Amino acid sequence: MTNITGKTVLLTGASGGIGEYIARALAKEQATIICVSRSQNALNKLCIEIKVLGGIGIALPFDISKVEELPVLVKQIQGIVGSVDIIINNAAIEKYRPFQYYSLEDISSILTTNLIAGMELTRLLIPAMIARNSGHIVNIASGSGKKGAPYNSIYSASKAGLIMWTDSLRQELANTNVGVTVICPGYTSAGMFLAFGLPAPRLAHISKPSAVAIAVIRAIHKNQAEVMMDGFLTKLLFAYIQLFPDFGDRLYRWIGLTKLNKTCAENQMQVPRKRH
Numbered sequence: 001m002t003n004i005t006g007k008t009v010l011l012t013g014a015s016g017g018i019g020e021y022i023a024r025a026l027a028k029e030q031a032t033i034i035c036v037s038r039s040q041n042a043l044n045k046l047c048i049e050i051k052v053l054g055g056i057g058i059a060l061p062f063d064i065s066k067v068e069e070l071p072v073l074v075k076q077i078q079g080i081v082g083s084v085d086i087i088i089n090n091a092a093i094e095k096y097r098p099f100q101y102y103s104l105e106d107i108s109s110i111l112t113t114n115l116i117a118g119m120e121l122t123r124l125l126i127p128a129m130i131a132r133n134s135g136h137i138v139n140i141a142s143g144s145g146k147k148g149a150p151y152n153s154i155y156s157a158s159k160a161g162l163i164m165w166t167d168s169l170r171q172e173l174a175n176t177n178v179g180v181t182v183i184c185p186g187y188t189s190a191g192m193f194l195a196f197g198l199p200a201p202r203l204a205h206i207s208k209p210s211a212v213a214i215a216v217i218r219a220i221h222k223n224q225a226e227v228m229m230d231g232f233l234t235k236l237l238f239a240y241i242q243l244f245p246d247f248g249d250r251l252y253r254w255i256g257l258t259k260l261n262k263t264c265a266e267n268q269m270q271v272p273r274k275r276h
């Protein structure tokens with residue numbers, strides 16, 4: 001899809017973090033943005049900003065983890081705008097824990113919000129895109145989907161699933177004008193990682209949320225398959241780590257990522273930290 005101007009975009013997770021920046025970038029392209037998240041006030045505020053920037057914002061508060069109710073959301077959207085041209089599956093949650101401390105409810109809510117909801121929204125909307133032979137799906141994954149993040153294993157599994165689902169879907173749609181992209185941000189100076197107030201591991205590149213938003217726009221324009229926010233060298237490094245996971249484990253320990261994630265888990269569980 002070369003042109004976003006005048007197109008209708010469904011953006012989940014619009015109310016905060018990176019989603020807000022994606023919404024602003026889409027507004028500058030004069031898109032109509034259906035902004036979905038649970039926080040009505042934040043969405044309303046964002047839609048005012050979208051208008052000022054040149055787009056049209058429609059706030060639709062909805063809990064996408066209620067996947068069985070997503071057909072209702074889709075009907076509501078179709079009633080307002082007719083058809084959706086672009087879906088950006090951005091909403092996600094994470095919860096740091098040693099694996100044995102996750103409840104079944106934790107596992108289910110993370111996988112449902114981060115992976116199944118995006119699949120279901122896409123499943124409901126993609127037949128119309130295929131019929132029109134036009135559209136684009138953008139899935140916001142993470143570097144954590146490329147190499148397992150210790151103490152954030154369910155989030156990692158959800159993002160790895162997102163990357164592979166995107167890869168499969170793109171191949172299925174290769175002979176159509178429906179594009180499919182996965183964006184893999186690393187540490188970003190907005191949103192869920194910033195919320196911890198902890199420094200990123202050493203040598204880790206920190207992306208600006210505006211750079212992620214620009215990458216989303218460019219990926220739609222150019223129909224890119226996969227975008228790694230941390231650049232080509234990081235892409236090569238992740239490829240090497242796929243071949244030699246033990247090396248990746250040692251690297252994560254050396255840069256302090258393993259310790260950082262353990263600290264995040266301890267903070268979230270509010271247990272006293274143990275010395276090593």
Ligand SMILES: NC(=O)c1ccc[n+]([C@@H]2O[C@H](COP(=O)([O-])OP(=O)(O)OC[C@H]3O[C@@H](n4cnc5c(N)ncnc54)[C@H](OP(=O)(O)O)[C@@H]3O)[C@@H](O)[C@H]2O)c1
Nearest residue numbers: 013015016017018037038039064091092142188191192193
């Ligand atoms: N920030 C980073 O460092 C980083 C790094 C790599 C990848 N990413 C990815 O980038 C994307 C955006 O992350 P972020 O950092 O901007 O996260 P964030 O600040 O925590 O925002 C998450 C968004 O998802 C929405 N959301 C969560 N659960 C929802 C639900 N059940 N129904 C509807 N909306 C829901 C939230 O809104 P409500 O709470 O109002 O529902 C919020 O708008 C995610 O896919 C994340 O995995 C982020």
